[in-house]
Amino acid sequence: MKKGVTRVTLDLETDLYVLVVTAAKREESTKAWAIRRALKLADHIDEQMNAGWKLKLEKDGETKEIVFL
Numbered sequence: 001m002k003k004g005v006t007r008v009t010l011d012l013e014t015d016l017y018v019l020v021v022t023a024a025k026r027e028e029s030t031k032a033w034a035i036r037r038a039l040k041l042a043d044h045i046d047e048q049m050n051a052g053w054k055l056k057l058e059k060d061g062e063t064k065e066i067v068f069l
Contacts, residue, residue, distance in 0.1 A: 010035070 012020065023034035045055060055066040 020031050020034050020038075023038070024031045027034065027037075049055060049068070057064045057066065
């Protein structure tokens with residue numbers, strides 16, 4: 001195992017596992033990479049929202065704000 005890497009076992013519901021597999025295939029990468037990417041993205045979004053930023057999506061002039069409950 002690589003230095004600075006911790007191996008973990010993760011139990012996921014089937015629907016979440018399908019999301020991981022789909023993300024890995026879409027990015028032509030591994031399931032581990034897809035999980036790492038999702039965790040880093042979630043952490044970054046959380047940090048920014050805690051600092052007062054809002055998360056919005058925009059398409060064709062329409063804007064949607066993403067709210068986490």
